[in-house]
Amino acid sequence: MTDSIQHIENIIKIIENDILESKLAFAQEKICLQEFSEIAEAFQYPLIAGGKRIRPLLTLLCAGSIGGERAIQNARNAALALEMVHTYSLVHDDLPCMDNDDLRRGKPTTHKVYGEAKGLLVGDALLTDAFFHLAHTKCKLTEYLKSLIQELSLCSGANGMITGQWLDISLTGKHDLIWEQIELIHKNKTGKLLGCAFVFGYICGLNVLKTDVIHEHFILNKGKLRQAGEFVGIAFQIIDDILDTTGSSQSLGKTAGKDQAQNKTTSVSILGLEKAQNLASEFTEKAYHLLESVFANFPASSENETYKNLLFYQLEQLLVRKY
Template sequence: MLKNSAHIENLLNEFNHVLENYNLKLETNPASSDISNEISKAYMYPLQAGGKRIRPLLVLLTAGAFGGKDGLKTAFKAALAVEKIHTYSLVHDDLPCMDNDDLRRGKPTTHKIYGDAKALLVGDALLTQAFAVLAETQYSNVQNQHYTAYLIQALAKGAGAEGMVWGQWLDISLTGNKKVVWEQMELVHRNKTGKMLGACLELGFICGLSAQKLEINPAQFLELRSLIHEAGISIGLAFQIIDDILDMTKSSAELGKTAGKDETQEKMTAPHLLGMEEAVSLAASQTESALSMLDKVFESFSNEFLEYKSLLIEQIKMLLQRSH
């Protein structure tokens, strides 16, 4: 069995080294060098601000759980793409026209450093480059190169108009509405948070399977992709409920971002709509549901990669039992 904490730390160190040392390949000239230096620094600013790297870690560990070290290696580009998508969403969320936040990961938000318009472009750059990175995925089994189409589809659906963007649209539309009911906010969380986490598990699953030398019929492949995606949505729903609870009960220093902004912006969160006790209970039931769905997916395969499976389950439990 792997030494869990050491293995996770090494994996994250490797990931962060690649993510935080990227150089934009810009066409420029001496007269424009100051401007090219600025965009390069602006692009890297939110990526180098730290963070728990929850989403890429879920991609990598899921890939390891289904494809071992080969699966994990295949998933590295997908993990990078996911973190760029997530970071773009934070840059845009923090803008004055959205959540209007001055603090992210304990540091000034991108628009506080570079201005609103350039922060918008930073987000655009991160979003579009995520798909360029994903398209560079390399496979240990050359015959599985067509899996790239599945990867692009999964990430686009999780991040786009049928996923995170729809959730954000709903969130903006419902903010300040005193008649909001929990069923509406649940739809917000399933899409805004859950579908990207669903995409993370789905990306890892696809990369893991691509590393295996096995035949899986298309119908079963689609069914298992859907099931693991739904498990990720349940994780996301639990995660967001916990996030709302922490926003209500923790300080900005503890969270590394502005605390209490849900109440300030009149957002109808789970604790507000359901009460604290029922919100905690719902987060627990969604966690249990996610783990149950993951077990069903694992049952369809051998237990060849138990160490990564254990790491994945452990990380999910830690994520959904966090206190900050």
């Protein structure tokens, strides 16, 4: 376990380094120097604020599970792009027109530091620049690069995260919700970007292999990985609801029972505790099965196996928590 933690921490250092190197660089204009400096600072502010880096980490570990260390290096631009999209969504979520949050990871939110209008622009810049970095992924087939760009757009746009956010806004405060509606929110708002992480890792793994996957299998595997991410996202959110009900504030690191105090509809309030626990386990097992079914198509070298074990270890830390 100690070796796994150390290995994952080393990969996170790679991610952190790539984030730092993504700092905006402008020509040294003599006019508006202060403004250009502020733009560069504001762009980096939410990126370096911290976080678990789950999405880029899953991207790199999934790539390593298929193509080893070379695939991890190939996936770095994709991982950075995904973290930028996730961070943009948080910047926008915090705005007064959305959740109106003052703090994010213990620090003032972006709009609290730079103002609402500039906070909005920071989110816009992160989203747009994500595609710039993604397009620098070295791909041996045009289809692979095209697929990377399509996947990020699909999972973060109207067919993914945006729909989840829209449903969350529309359904918040309603007390006649059914589980299927809550599931749709979690599937899109949380699950789609996690699925994108798996697909990114898959494609970057293929980039370093000597042989190509036939088109039909390529499409099939992408669909499996996308669905695995959706299942992980749903399970994660169910477990969050369970922990809010059963955990202590000390163990959670946040206020326990907050959902109940706010009379918020959750998986536990709809399904009951036992059924919610069973459902979280079911979605977790389905996700694991889909991932294994994709990895089984590739040679199991010792290097690949190491990264696959790290991937499942990280998912276990994310999902299989005591509740």
